[in-house]
Amino acid sequence: MIGSLMMCVGVVVLLFGMLAGIAMGIQHDFTLGPAHAHLNLVGGVLLFLFGFYYRLVPAAGTMLLARIQGWLHIVGGILFPAGVAGVLLRGPAFEAAPIVGSLMVVVAMALFTVVVFRTSRA
Template identity: 40%
Template sequence: MRGIGFYFFLAAVLCVTLGMVWGIHMAISGDHLMAGAHAHLNLVGWVTMGLFGVYYTLTPAAAASSLAKIHLAVALAGVVVMVPGIAIALKHGGEAAAAAGSMLTAASMLIFLYTVFKNGLGNPV
Protein backbone atom coordinates (compact mmCIF):
# COMPACT_ATOMS: atom_id res chain seq x y z
CA MET A 1 0.00 0.00 0.00
CA ARG A 2 1.24 3.47 -0.85
CA GLY A 3 0.45 5.48 2.22
CA ILE A 4 2.12 8.62 3.50
CA GLY A 5 5.13 6.65 4.77
CA PHE A 6 5.77 5.45 1.22
CA TYR A 7 5.71 8.99 -0.15
CA PHE A 8 8.17 10.20 2.48
CA PHE A 9 10.42 7.24 1.59
CA LEU A 10 10.09 7.94 -2.12
CA ALA A 11 11.14 11.56 -1.55
CA ALA A 12 14.04 10.37 0.62
CA VAL A 13 15.31 7.94 -2.01
CA LEU A 14 15.06 10.58 -4.74
CA CYS A 15 17.02 13.01 -2.56
CA VAL A 16 19.78 10.56 -1.74
CA THR A 17 20.10 9.51 -5.37
CA LEU A 18 20.47 13.14 -6.45
CA GLY A 19 22.81 13.73 -3.52
CA MET A 20 25.04 10.83 -4.52
CA VAL A 21 25.21 11.94 -8.14
CA TRP A 22 25.97 15.50 -7.00
CA GLY A 23 28.66 14.26 -4.59
CA ILE A 24 30.29 12.13 -7.28
CA HIS A 25 30.28 15.13 -9.61
CA MET A 26 31.94 17.30 -6.94
CA ALA A 27 34.57 14.63 -6.31
CA ILE A 28 35.38 14.16 -10.00
CA SER A 29 35.50 17.88 -10.72
CA GLY A 30 37.37 18.78 -7.54
CA ASP A 31 34.93 21.68 -7.06
CA HIS A 32 33.42 21.43 -3.57
CA LEU A 33 31.82 24.88 -3.46
CA MET A 34 28.35 23.33 -3.23
CA ALA A 35 29.22 20.98 -0.36
CA GLY A 36 26.85 22.81 2.01
CA ALA A 37 23.89 22.48 -0.33
CA HIS A 38 24.81 18.85 -1.03
CA ALA A 39 24.99 18.12 2.70
CA HIS A 40 21.55 19.64 3.30
CA LEU A 41 20.07 17.61 0.45
CA ASN A 42 21.41 14.44 2.06
CA LEU A 43 20.58 15.34 5.66
CA VAL A 44 17.18 16.98 5.26
CA GLY A 45 16.18 15.17 2.08
CA TRP A 46 17.44 11.66 2.78
CA VAL A 47 17.76 11.28 6.53
CA THR A 48 14.90 13.45 7.77
CA MET A 49 12.39 12.41 5.12
CA GLY A 50 13.36 8.77 5.64
CA LEU A 51 12.82 9.05 9.39
CA PHE A 52 9.45 10.70 8.81
CA GLY A 53 8.59 7.74 6.57
CA VAL A 54 9.58 5.25 9.28
CA TYR A 55 7.50 7.09 11.87
CA TYR A 56 4.37 7.21 9.71
CA THR A 57 4.79 3.55 8.76
CA LEU A 58 5.05 2.57 12.44
CA THR A 59 2.26 4.89 13.60
CA PRO A 60 -0.84 4.31 11.46
CA ALA A 61 -3.02 6.73 13.46
CA ALA A 62 -0.65 9.58 12.62
CA ALA A 63 -0.40 8.48 8.99
CA ALA A 64 -4.19 8.51 8.63
CA SER A 65 -4.50 12.15 9.69
CA SER A 66 -4.92 14.99 7.22
CA LEU A 67 -2.03 16.70 9.02
CA ALA A 68 0.30 13.98 7.64
CA LYS A 69 -0.45 15.14 4.09
CA ILE A 70 0.18 18.75 5.06
CA HIS A 71 3.41 17.63 6.69
CA LEU A 72 4.53 15.92 3.49
CA ALA A 73 3.77 19.01 1.42
CA VAL A 74 5.60 21.36 3.79
CA ALA A 75 8.59 19.01 4.15
CA LEU A 76 8.90 18.60 0.37
CA ALA A 77 8.59 22.34 -0.18
CA GLY A 78 11.29 22.91 2.41
CA VAL A 79 13.81 20.69 0.63
CA VAL A 80 12.87 21.92 -2.85
CA VAL A 81 13.29 25.58 -1.83
CA MET A 82 16.13 25.29 0.69
CA VAL A 83 18.69 23.23 -1.24
CA PRO A 84 18.69 25.38 -4.40
CA GLY A 85 18.50 28.43 -2.14
CA ILE A 86 21.70 27.38 -0.39
CA ALA A 87 23.33 26.82 -3.79
CA ILE A 88 22.27 30.31 -4.88
CA ALA A 89 23.59 31.81 -1.64
CA LEU A 90 26.91 30.01 -2.09
CA LYS A 91 27.19 31.51 -5.57
CA HIS A 92 26.62 34.95 -3.99
CA GLY A 93 23.12 35.33 -5.37
CA GLY A 94 21.28 36.23 -2.16
CA GLU A 95 19.95 34.24 0.74
CA ALA A 96 16.18 34.73 0.47
CA ALA A 97 15.40 31.28 -0.96
CA ALA A 98 17.68 29.56 1.56
CA ALA A 99 15.94 31.44 4.37
CA ALA A 100 12.46 30.64 3.03
CA GLY A 101 13.33 26.96 2.61
CA SER A 102 14.80 26.86 6.10
CA MET A 103 11.60 28.30 7.53
CA LEU A 104 9.54 25.69 5.67
CA THR A 105 11.85 22.97 6.98
CA ALA A 106 11.51 24.30 10.53
CA ALA A 107 7.71 24.40 10.10
CA SER A 108 7.83 20.79 8.93
CA MET A 109 9.71 19.80 12.07
CA LEU A 110 7.20 21.66 14.27
CA ILE A 111 4.38 19.75 12.56
CA PHE A 112 6.27 16.55 13.24
CA LEU A 113 6.86 17.50 16.88
CA TYR A 114 3.13 18.08 17.33
CA THR A 115 2.31 14.82 15.53
CA VAL A 116 4.66 12.75 17.69
CA PHE A 117 3.44 14.41 20.86
CA LYS A 118 -0.20 13.81 19.90
CA ASN A 119 0.12 10.24 18.54
CA GLY A 120 3.11 8.73 20.32
CA LEU A 121 4.96 5.94 18.54
CA GLY A 122 3.46 2.79 17.07
CA ASN A 123 0.02 1.33 17.58
CA PRO A 124 -1.82 2.35 20.72
CA VAL A 125 -1.91 -0.40 23.33
Protein backbone atom coordinates (compact mmCIF):
# COMPACT_ATOMS: atom_id res chain seq x y z
CA MET A 1 0.00 0.00 0.00
CA ILE A 2 2.65 2.57 0.98
CA GLY A 3 4.70 1.60 -2.07
CA SER A 4 1.86 2.36 -4.46
CA LEU A 5 1.10 5.64 -2.69
CA MET A 6 4.73 6.73 -2.90
CA MET A 7 4.94 5.85 -6.59
CA CYS A 8 1.74 7.77 -7.37
CA VAL A 9 2.71 10.83 -5.35
CA GLY A 10 6.22 10.67 -6.85
CA VAL A 11 5.03 10.81 -10.46
CA VAL A 12 2.55 13.63 -9.73
CA VAL A 13 5.27 15.66 -7.97
CA LEU A 14 7.69 14.97 -10.81
CA LEU A 15 5.12 16.05 -13.39
CA PHE A 16 4.53 19.28 -11.47
CA GLY A 17 8.29 19.85 -11.21
CA MET A 18 8.77 19.31 -14.93
CA LEU A 19 5.94 21.72 -15.75
CA ALA A 20 7.51 24.28 -13.40
CA GLY A 21 10.81 23.85 -15.24
CA ILE A 22 9.10 24.41 -18.59
CA ALA A 23 7.40 27.53 -17.20
CA MET A 24 10.77 28.85 -16.00
CA GLY A 25 12.23 28.24 -19.45
CA ILE A 26 9.37 29.99 -21.20
CA GLN A 27 9.74 33.00 -18.90
CA HIS A 28 13.56 32.95 -19.04
CA ASP A 29 13.52 33.28 -15.26
CA PHE A 30 15.41 30.58 -13.42
CA THR A 31 15.17 32.10 -9.96
CA LEU A 32 13.39 29.00 -8.70
CA GLY A 33 15.91 26.60 -10.26
CA PRO A 34 17.09 25.21 -6.89
CA ALA A 35 13.49 24.60 -5.76
CA HIS A 36 12.70 22.95 -9.10
CA ALA A 37 15.72 20.64 -8.82
CA HIS A 38 14.92 19.62 -5.25
CA LEU A 39 11.27 19.06 -6.08
CA ASN A 40 12.18 16.76 -8.97
CA LEU A 41 14.89 14.80 -7.20
CA VAL A 42 13.73 14.67 -3.57
CA GLY A 43 10.00 14.94 -4.11
CA GLY A 44 9.67 12.98 -7.34
CA VAL A 45 12.50 10.59 -8.08
CA LEU A 46 13.28 9.49 -4.52
CA LEU A 47 9.61 8.95 -3.68
CA PHE A 48 9.19 6.80 -6.76
CA LEU A 49 12.33 4.78 -6.02
CA PHE A 50 11.26 4.17 -2.42
CA GLY A 51 7.84 3.08 -3.62
CA PHE A 52 9.41 0.81 -6.21
CA TYR A 53 11.49 -0.89 -3.52
CA TYR A 54 8.41 -1.41 -1.37
CA ARG A 55 6.61 -2.98 -4.34
CA LEU A 56 9.66 -5.08 -5.26
CA VAL A 57 10.14 -6.33 -1.68
CA PRO A 58 6.56 -6.71 -0.35
CA ALA A 59 7.75 -7.60 3.16
CA ALA A 60 9.35 -4.15 3.42
CA GLY A 61 6.12 -2.36 2.54
CA THR A 62 4.14 -4.02 5.30
CA MET A 63 6.38 -2.73 8.10
CA LEU A 64 5.11 0.11 10.29
CA LEU A 65 8.53 1.69 9.79
CA ALA A 66 7.85 1.82 6.04
CA ARG A 67 4.59 3.71 6.51
CA ILE A 68 6.27 6.19 8.86
CA GLN A 69 9.14 6.62 6.43
CA GLY A 70 6.78 7.04 3.49
CA TRP A 71 4.61 9.73 5.04
CA LEU A 72 7.63 11.53 6.49
CA HIS A 73 9.24 11.67 3.07
CA ILE A 74 6.04 12.69 1.28
CA VAL A 75 5.55 15.67 3.60
CA GLY A 76 9.25 16.57 3.79
CA GLY A 77 9.79 16.06 0.06
CA ILE A 78 7.18 18.71 -0.67
CA LEU A 79 7.91 21.05 2.25
CA PHE A 80 11.65 21.19 1.52
CA PRO A 81 11.46 22.53 -2.07
CA ALA A 82 8.42 24.68 -1.27
CA GLY A 83 10.46 26.23 1.52
CA VAL A 84 13.40 26.79 -0.82
CA ALA A 85 11.01 28.58 -3.18
CA GLY A 86 9.70 30.66 -0.29
CA VAL A 87 13.20 31.73 0.70
CA LEU A 88 14.11 32.56 -2.90
CA LEU A 89 10.95 34.60 -3.46
CA ARG A 90 10.27 36.10 -0.03
CA GLY A 91 13.56 36.01 1.84
CA PRO A 92 14.88 34.57 5.07
CA ALA A 93 11.55 34.79 6.90
CA PHE A 94 10.75 31.42 5.26
CA GLU A 95 13.98 29.66 6.29
CA ALA A 96 12.24 27.36 8.78
CA ALA A 97 10.36 25.50 6.02
CA PRO A 98 13.38 24.19 4.07
CA ILE A 99 15.20 23.44 7.31
CA VAL A 100 12.32 21.37 8.69
CA GLY A 101 11.64 19.77 5.30
CA SER A 102 15.27 18.80 4.77
CA LEU A 103 15.50 17.30 8.24
CA MET A 104 12.34 15.31 7.55
CA VAL A 105 13.76 13.82 4.34
CA VAL A 106 17.07 13.00 6.03
CA VAL A 107 15.25 11.17 8.82
CA ALA A 108 13.09 9.44 6.20
CA MET A 109 16.24 8.36 4.36
CA ALA A 110 17.72 7.00 7.59
CA LEU A 111 14.50 5.03 8.22
CA PHE A 112 14.58 3.72 4.66
CA THR A 113 18.17 2.59 5.22
CA VAL A 114 16.99 0.58 8.24
CA VAL A 115 14.12 -0.91 6.22
CA VAL A 116 16.46 -1.95 3.41
CA PHE A 117 18.99 -3.55 5.74
CA ARG A 118 16.20 -5.43 7.54
CA THR A 119 14.55 -6.69 4.36
CA SER A 120 17.23 -6.90 1.67
CA ARG A 121 17.35 -10.69 1.96
CA ALA A 122 13.56 -11.07 1.77
